[in-house]
Amino acid sequence: TQLLEQSPQFLSIQEGENLTVYCNSSSVFSSLQWYRQEPGEGPVLLVTVVTGGEVKKLKRLTFQFGDARKDSSLHITAAQPGDTGLYLCAGWISSNTGKLIFGQGTTLQVKP
Amino acid sequence: DTGVSQNPRHKITKRGQNVTFRCDPISEHNRLYWYRQTLGQGPEFLTYFQNEAQLEKSRLLSDRFSAERPKGSFSTLEIQRTEQGDSAMYLCASSLVGRQPNEQFFGPGTRLTVL
Numbered sequence: 001t002q003l004l005e006q007s008p009q010f011l012s013i014q015e016g017e018n019l020t021v022y023c024n025s026s027s028v029f030s031s032l033q034w035y036r037q038e039p040g041e042g043p044v045l046l047v048t049v050v051t052g053g054e055v056k057k058l059k060r061l062t063f064q065f066g067d068a069r070k071d072s073s074l075h076i077t078a079a080q081p082g083d084t085g086l087y088l089c090a091g092w093i094s095s096n097t098g099k100l101i102f103g104q105g106t107t108l109q110v111k112p
Numbered sequence: 113d114t115g116v117s118q119n120p121r122h123k124i125t126k127r128g129q130n131v132t133f134r135c136d137p138i139s140e141h142n143r144l145y146w147y148r149q150t151l152g153q154g155p156e157f158l159t160y161f162q163n164e165a166q167l168e169k170s171r172l173l174s175d176r177f178s179a180e181r182p183k184g185s186f187s188t189l190e191i192q193r194t195e196q197g198d199s200a201m202y203l204c205a206s207s208l209v210g211r212q213p214n215e216q217f218f219g220p221g222t223r224l225t226v227l
Contacts, residue, residue: 004154006154033215035218040220040221040223041220041221042116042203042205042218042219042220042221043155043203043218044218045215045216045217048215086152088154088155090154090155092214097168098143098145098160098162098167098168098207098214099157099160099168099170100145100157100205100216101157102147102154102155102156102157103154104153104154105152105153105154107152
């Protein structure tokens, strides 16, 4: 059973379209992170959200942390082929542990 | 800041052989983590160290797996008597305790293939 459920697991869209990826849990997280990973490489951190209801923007990417700190979303506006990759949400149940829990990932393919 | 490095990048071995991977964290980072990732899935936590102390181990880390960080700098992950199910990407990450939020920086991984 995944503690963090991501949806959709796979997304194939045309360049210029918008998309949203969801990360949901029944547990409360002290903070959540979003990573992007390309084939053969390690995940690269995009953003960390800490406060319930927090919204962060990174160019065309908008990240939101749910009010109850159990869910998060990633919205990409006007997707580009360079956005193609595996998007992972990850979080800590407690700020006292080093164990980072990952979702299963969303594979995004943006076609030119 | 040269980032987290891992060696080797790829390892092919026969079932039953032992393998060892190395991770060099970002120099000032005192925490070091190991994860395992299979194709199309998110990384699964294996273990982590704070300095040389191993603070937490996952149940995924069977008796055939052992990790060390003897001087609180680089770390090694050894898998004994490899099985085909051990085939995966092994990721290392490091972080600095006290920096909020606790952000982990990942290396490029070691891809293990067990034949």
